[in-house]
Amino acid sequence: MHPFNYVAPKTVEEAVNVLEKHGDKARPLAGGTDLLVQARGNKWDLEAVVDVKKIPEAMKLEASDDGLIIGSGVPCYQIYENEEVKKHYAGIVDGAFIIGGIQIQSRAAIGGNLCNAAPSGDAICPLIVYGATANIAGPNGERKIAVEDFCIGPGKTVIKNGELLVSISVPKPAKRSGAAYERFIPRNEMDIAVAAVAVSVVIDNTGENFESVNIALASVGPTPIVARKASDYLAGKPINDASISEAASIAKDEASPISDMRGTIEHRKHLIEVITNRMIKESVKRARG
């Protein structure tokens, strides 16, 4: 690992200045659980690491009637221990709760998970199905981008040199809504997803029909996949085994996995069908309270 400067700015502006000065030789740091491993592997030619944890906006976790703000440096344990988050954003808790073990969760941030842009990142698909937005700051000011458009390839995001993710905004879920996330790994914990699915549903006031559905798939493409056809298929459909099975089958066809040491294409597609079915049912259960 090369020696590099560690900078801990107290404002977004200061952070942007340092990031801009060093260009592609600077990286923001949230928990460091990906970055330090990558730095040791010499993935980056680093001059500076810019820690976001002293920036108030990056450490904010606030749930209100307007929705949820998750600062880019907020560690996972703060998210899944927060009562408001547990009550209204159970799908996000599902993701945060399975990232690594307790030591990792004490440091690792959902923002870091998103910026690392691993196809298997456990925080990303839950954010997508909640319709979350990434709040980015850079030399040209602030910009917002939907989380579903944030990852553009394995390890690649829309963040440009000089920019950083400040926070993530999640809209307040509609009434009668529920969401859930689950992954398949070959052991109980501390592994990356072979396939994973996040679902959010809004059901109508009879509790018998889907109003709208969002389904997102992880680890079955170079970036998280929004399973739009499966999601649209369920809108307005009755909640029953037949409609849910059909949506799961459509989602399977929307996955485009590769075969590798963790699983084959066929295995991953099968997993997507099974987990989608399960997560739709779990989301409905949560929506019905």
Ligand SMILES: Cc1cc2nc3c(=O)[nH]c(=O)nc-3n(C[C@H](O)[C@H](O)[C@H](O)COP(=O)(O)OP(=O)(O)OC[C@H]3O[C@@H](n4cnc5c(N)ncnc54)[C@H](O)[C@@H]3O)c2cc1C
């Ligand atoms: C033992 C172990 C187990 C793990 N298990 C899992 C798992 O089960 N599931 C899973 O998804 N991941 C897992 N990971 C990977 C990692 O812990 C997660 O991806 C974590 O959420 C990364 O967050 P972080 O805050 O540590 O990110 P960091 O390491 O700080 O950053 C990750 C990347 O994002 C960039 N970045 C960080 N903050 C910002 C910002 N504010 N703006 C712009 N770019 C930024 C960094 O420069 C870096 O490229 C594991 C890692 C380890 C070491």
